[in-house]
């Protein structure tokens with residue numbers, strides 16, 4: 001399964017193929033570096049930050065409550081709700097009542113949530129209407145996600161997340177976009193690893209790098225497949241264009257279209273970014289937006305160029321982080337001070353010692369490449 005994009009001006013050709021999960025795990029164990037959107041964005045935000053945080057896994061954030069990354073935790077918990085909601089639609093699809101299909105979905109859900117949580121979700125009474133039943137089922141996933149309120153964050157509370165998720169369900173059911181199920185493929189929380197090859201016209205060189213990620217939903221819209229990306233946002237998403245415009249050319253969205261095309265072996269040119277505002281606005285239904293994004297082959301070529309440019313920047317400084325450029329315009333991104341300001345303020349000769357003393361905090365989307373996840377992915 002692969003797709004090819006060509007830069008008509010330069011003749012550069014990009015071939016993108018799906019790496020099976022078991023092979024990816026083996027490569028990971030053998031030290032292969034995989035790039036995901038977060039890592040590459042960090043490199044482009046500031047090479048020093050990207051290399052310290054995502055290559056050396058260093059952090060200066062203290063291990064206490066105030067060090068919680070509430071936006072990430074809240075997003076993660078809500079994603080459990082979204083995944084459960086998608087699973088519910090499959091389990092309750094009137095056209096798919098056959099035992100084999102139902103058992104496949106049950107087994108997929110069990111692998112995703114673990115036996116105990118899945119059992120709890122399955123025990124939720126289903127004696128109400130369709131939307132209410134789905135909400136109750138998915139709320140159990142939200143409540144068992146491990147999220148707990150932080151007194152210093154009054155926006156991202158369980159109660160606000162519940163309200164946003166309930167409003168999201170109404171919008172979700174209006175959209176009529178069934179989950180795509182094709183052979184062994186179930187379009188919910190789809191992990192992927194792509195091999196990206198760049199070939200030059202004069203064939204003097206070939207570059208290979210690996211991109212990985214996870215698609216929240218692969219669904220059917222009309223007669224074609226779309227990729228769906230859920231987003232939670234603390235900003236108003238309905239009243240300004242700023243939120244929508246963030247996805248107009250987003251490399252993250254393009255990457256999902258590229259991955260969807262490779263996974264399904266046919267072009268996937270459209271994506272829905274499904275935004276949920278937390279806390280929801282006064283009119284809760286204004287807090288959910290499904291933004292349609294379209295990608296052309298030209299966008300995919302640009303994505304490949306962005307990918308290799310970012311990988312090149314990473315490779316240039318991974319072994320010599322004290323020589324990575326300091327993009328000082330990023331030191332107070334999102335209006336909070338970068339955790340590495342003390343490191344960056346130190347003389348270069350002291351920085352290696354400083355590096356040794358920093359705490360390690362490693363996370364990668366490939367963490368899900370465990371035996372269980374691999375079974376769940378195929």
Ligand code: SF4
Pocket residue numbers: 046047048049325326327328330331332338339340341344
């Ligand atoms: S403090 Fe500034 S220069 Fe240093 S890593 Fe952070 S963003 Fe980059």
